[in-house]
Amino acid sequence: MTRSLAARQARLTAHLDDLQPDASDRSVGAQVALARHESPHRGGRLLSLACTLVDDLPHVLAALDDGLINEHRAEILSTEADHVHSALRPDYDTALGELLATSAPLGDRALRLAAQRIAMRLDDHAATRRRERAHRNRHLTSWRRDDGTTQITAIVSDVHASAIMQSLHQRAAQLKTQPDEDRSTAQIVADLFVSRLTGQTTATASPVAINLVMSAETLLGDGDEPAEVVPMYGGAGGPIPASVARKLVTCAPEMGTRIRRLFADTDQLVAMESTSRTFDGLLRQFITLRDRTCRTPWCNAAIAQHDHITPDQAGGPTSTPNGQGLCTACNQLKEEPGWHHRVLHHYDLDPHHVEITSPAGQTAHSRAPDPPGRIPPEPTWVEQSPGHWVLSA
Template identity: 40%
Template sequence: MIDNRIEELTATLRGLDDAAHIDLIRTLEDLKSACAAAQAKITAELDNARDKSVGAEVALARRESPHRGGRHLGFARAMQEMPNTLALLEAGELNEWRATLLVQETACLSRDDRATIDRELCSDAATLAGLGDRAISATARARAAELDPAALVRRARRAVGDRHVSIRPAPDTMTYVTALLPVADGVAVWANLKRDADNLVGTGQAGDRTRGQVMADLLVERVTGVETVAPQPVTVNVAISDEALFGDGETPAHVDGYGDIPAAIARNWILHASDDDVAELRRVYANPGTGALTSLESVARCFPKGLARFIDLRDRACRTPWCDAPIRHRDHIKAHDDGGPTSEFNGAGLCAACNYAKQADGWQAEPIRASLHTYQLTTPTGHTYQSTAPPLPRPARKRIAPRRFEFDIIWAA
């Protein structure tokens, strides 16, 4: 429907000059802001009418992760306290992200102080006109610091609670390990690595490594304890097809917490596992045609370890559409109390937030297909969404004689 209208609009203006095209781009941009304002208003209305899980349902409707859904809900609530900001968004004078920055910078304030900033900065569009993201944040933060300095101190103290370490893939089989730390700790970590790397480079002990490479090597050594007396064993879980491991198959292997890597790199890890490395291999059976895992059954209510691992391997990340958070819970798709069995078919890997949202009133789910595993989620408003497990690396059709190896492979079912 919207597609048609935009196509109509662009068709009407086709053949116009460059200036008209620029005008059209601005008009569409204004429209996006106005849409964001409308979404915020509707979300707030839903929020007032219902008590739970609005964020999760808004996320599905917007094709976003539940985490983002929570943020959209917070934004919608804030817009009710910031009518001038909402008006600028509606008029296209602010876009959704800049309005979000104003919400973030005033989040620690009382309703009154927040309203003051809303009025001072947004009652006249000229006040923030031409300011970039950073300048808008800085302006709001400076005013917040004047109105309630204690709130900013409390906020800084609370922010410490958000410290964490995360991992995400980088190109070329590299990875970013990121730590969000209080500024003093972060600077200490960096300065410490830099000082020792400078020292090694300066005294010629770094070989032909650059300072950056030495810093990275020191970080790995110190965190994994490789250089200490009793290193802690850690596990890197790899799913690889039998053909890719034993033959010359090139189906990528999957590394938990990272993603796909070329088969050759996984083979290399296995071949060159040193004596100290514990290499464990579990056989998992998959259908050569679809890459779907074959089933396991169990009577226990809690998912037993083997079955839980099976579900982790099959689902890889939270199964809620558009959520790619790591799996924290193995959930009964159809609740155990409603007669849902503890089985691979009725099990799904979910992140903590999605598992919690699904328990709220009015949410229902039902497994509908075993291969590739698919279940259907029905939201309290009656909208349905399907979640299908990703296919595994496909095993060879012809079974290769198993050897005495110790690692993790996918076999043909």
């Protein structure tokens, strides 16, 4: 039943795209995201999935409707179709239909590899271009985990990846034979990764700059409210224990660690303004620390751009009430026809609060996260109609 509903949902999503022929894929995808409580990026993926299934992969859509695959596996097959020439997609779809009808049940990875083999047989040239394009898009990202560690992901060629891992593991095997070595092989590999990138034995010897959002009570040792770390180079921050925050603030000077502390003033953070047309300097840093991640609901991407909620050309000031942190995609979405942002509250008794309206009339609310130490207010219920109560915005 769930899989059949996913197929119906795909058809409805594709129909929504047909109803707005002049709207961009970004705009329609964001509307799908609002309806499904997903990030705009995920909404775009769901729109692409729906259109590909309906327009190019009827056999795969039928398999989803019949319960042979779930939505996630339909997305795997749809993603691989993006790398097949449009004229060859009917052959790709037919081959997938035969595979799903006759093969033993396949896991996600096995299904992806089978789809890739079919795509490569049909369009070797496209597969080669895909590989070349992926190599050009090599990059490095980091993402904070929930346990005080960070995951660093490097997108490099498969050849380079093999060389990197072989080099690290060969050296780790040599160190592991030393009689006083008590680290596991995995720990040695991770430590070698850090030392080779920083040029030092431990990362703590490298100067670092940390944005630390904390309450005065936490700093002075009278409170246990966790502090917040906001990364300098992308990625998402998160809470750290109060005791760890105090140790960071009082770390030894020889470590070269610079801490930028941001405190709560009464219930909210201190405001800042600028006469500049752009958000820069301390004002830019302040908005980053206040918002932490992209302000679009359910997005959570790292802040890449600082946006005038009321546009500069419409007289919007460069100030904290009129500023918000957005990722690049959400900032571009805001400029699409039919999308409107407006400030509802700013540092009165409520946190910075923005209302977002889509071309279809959907509304969503974006509130800046509370600073550490602030106790959230009790929810207020309002009776909209007899017997029907809703939470007040």
